[in-house]
Amino acid sequence: xxxxxxxxxxxxxxxxxxxxxxxxxxxxxxxxxxxxxxxxxxxxxxxxxxxxxxxxxxxxxxxxxxxxxxxxxxxxxxxxxxxxxxxxxxxxxxxxxxxxxxxxxxxxxxxxxxxxxxxxxxxxxxxxxxxxxxxxxxxxxxxxxxxxxxxxxxxxxxxxxxxxxxxxxxxxxxxxxxxxxxxxxxxxxxxxxxxxxxxxxxxxxxxxxxxxxxxxxxxxxxxxxxxxxxxxxxxxxxxxxxxxxxxxxxxxxxxxxxxxxxxxxxxxxxxxx
Numbered sequence: 001x002x003x004x005x006x007x008x009x010x011x012x013x014x015x016x017x018x019x020x021x022x023x024x025x026x027x028x029x030x031x032x033x034x035x036x037x038x039x040x041x042x043x044x045x046x047x048x049x050x051x052x053x054x055x056x057x058x059x060x061x062x063x064x065x066x067x068x069x070x071x072x073x074x075x076x077x078x079x080x081x082x083x084x085x086x087x088x089x090x091x092x093x094x095x096x097x098x099x100x101x102x103x104x105x106x107x108x109x110x111x112x113x114x115x116x117x118x119x120x121x122x123x124x125x126x127x128x129x130x131x132x133x134x135x136x137x138x139x140x141x142x143x144x145x146x147x148x149x150x151x152x153x154x155x156x157x158x159x160x161x162x163x164x165x166x167x168x169x170x171x172x173x174x175x176x177x178x179x180x181x182x183x184x185x186x187x188x189x190x191x192x193x194x195x196x197x198x199x200x201x202x203x204x205x206x207x208x209x210x211x212x213x214x215x216x217x218x219x220x221x222x223x224x225x226x227x228x229x230x231x232x233x234x235x236x237x238x239x240x241x242x243x244x245x246x247x248x249x250x251x252x253x254x255x256x257x258x259x260x261x262x263x264x265x266x267x268x269x270x271x272x273x
Contacts, residue, residue: 002134002135002136002249002250003134003247003248003249003250004037004038004133004134004136004175004247004248005034005035005036005037005038005245005246005247005248006036006037006038006039006040006206006226006245006246006247006248007032007036007038007039007040007243007244007245008040008206008208008224008226008235008237008242008243008244009025009028009029009039009040009041009042009208009242009243010042010208010209010210010211010222010224010237010240010241010242010243010244011024011025011028011041011042011045011210011211011241012210012211012212012240012241013042013044013045013047013048013181013210013212013214014048015047015048015050015214015215016047016048016050016052016055016056016215017047018046018047018056018063018064021045021046021047021048022046022064022067025041025045026067026071028241028243029071029075029077029079030075031243032243032245034245036077036245037077037078037133037134038077038078038080038133038138039075039077039078039079039080040080040081040177040179040206040208041079041080041081041179041208042081042179042180042181042208042209042210043081043082043093043142043143043179043180043181043210044082044083044084044093044181045081045082045083045179046064046083046084047083047084048181048210048214048215049116049181049214050084050215051116051117051118051120051121052121053084053086053091053121053122054091056084057084057085057086057091058083058084058085058086059085059086059087060085060087064083065096065098065104068081068096068098068104069098069102069104072098072099072100072102073100073101073102075100076100077100078097078098078099078100078133079096079098080095080096080097080098080140080177080179081095081096081179081208082094082095082096082109082142082179083096090123091121091122091123092108092109092122092123092125093108093109093112093118093122093142094106094107094108094109095107095108095109095129095140095141095142095179097129097131097138097140105129105131105140106129107125107128107129107140107141107142108123108124108125108126109122109124109125109141109142109143109144109145110124110125110126110128110145110148110151111124111144111145111147111148111151112124112144113143113144118144128140128141128151130172130173135250136174136175136250137171137172137173137174137175138173138174138175138176138177139152139172139173139175139176139177139203140177141176141177141178141179142178142179142180143178143179143180143181143182145178146178146180146182146190146193146194146197146207147189147193149196149197149200150269150271151271152176152197152201153200153201153266153269154171154172154173154200154201154202154203154263154266155172155266155268155269156171156263156264156266156268171202171257171263173201173203174203174204174250174253175203175204175205175206175248176197176198176201176203176204176205176206177205177206177207177208178194178197178205178206178207178208179208180207180208180209180210181209181210181214181220182209182220182223183218183219183220184219184220184221184239185218185219187221187223190207190209190223191223191225191236194207194225194227195227195231195233196231198227198228198229198230198231199229199230199231201263202229202253202256202257202260202262202263203229203253204226204227204228204229204248204253205225205226205227206224206225206226206227207223207224207225207227208224209221209222209223209224210222211239211240211241211242221239222237222238222239222240222242223236223237223239224236224237224242224244225237226244226246226248228252228256229252229253229256229257230256230260234246
């Protein structure tokens with residue numbers, strides 16, 4: 001059966017210090033001691049969750065994308081995480097899915113965290129990104145998106161039918177990745193919602209959060225997690241820097257979907273952009 005090996009990097013990001021963060025993250029990536037295929041970094045990994053995009057934004061030909069391209073090619077991995085991007089006078093909290101070939105996909109965070117003023121500085125994304133690797137389909141989302149289940153909801157295709165012999169038919173994705181700067185004071189919501197997204201979508205979920213205090217004195221406990229399609233926790237990170245690698249199996253995913261084909265009974269809907 002198909003497998004996908006993922007590595008989560010729960011980093012103590014240095015506040016608005018791109019050189020220090022990229023240097024430290026590259027050390028952590030170079031230190032991965034086993035073969036891996038997908039390496040996941042936290043939200044706004046070069047800066048922390050900064051509300052100063054006019055100072056720290058880059059263009060798509062900027063140095064951080066160059067760094068991602070170089071590291072992905074050298075390590076022969078897919079590298080993903082979000083950073084601040086300026087485009088046509090607007091700022092985006094943009095997740096990059098960087099392939100070892102230098103090709104990449106983008107997802108702009110849709111749900112901006114108004115409680116911290118993110119909506120006043122950043123433009124909302126309008127469409128989801130479902131990437132593909134080794135036959136796995138991966139939905140890529142950012143932090144606050146986690147609180148809005150409709151945006152991540154698995155949508156079976158119209159052709160899907162209870163008579164279909166395989167539970168894979170018509171399902172959009174196999175894994176949801178959330179990259180985050182989720183504060184410790186709301187860690188209970190983070191942990192609970194990650195499990196809920198896995199259960200309701202019958203999908204693996206990987207949530208990668210930062211750890212440590214940011215420049216506003218807000219603490220982050222990490223709690224990065226890997227969860228299986230039944231909501232069972234396969235890994236839960238301690239509140240410290242951590243690099244963790246785990247291999248996910250399609251066999252587990254398909255067994256769950258075939259034994260409990262709840263996806264067949266889900267509601268169909270369309271989200272207006």
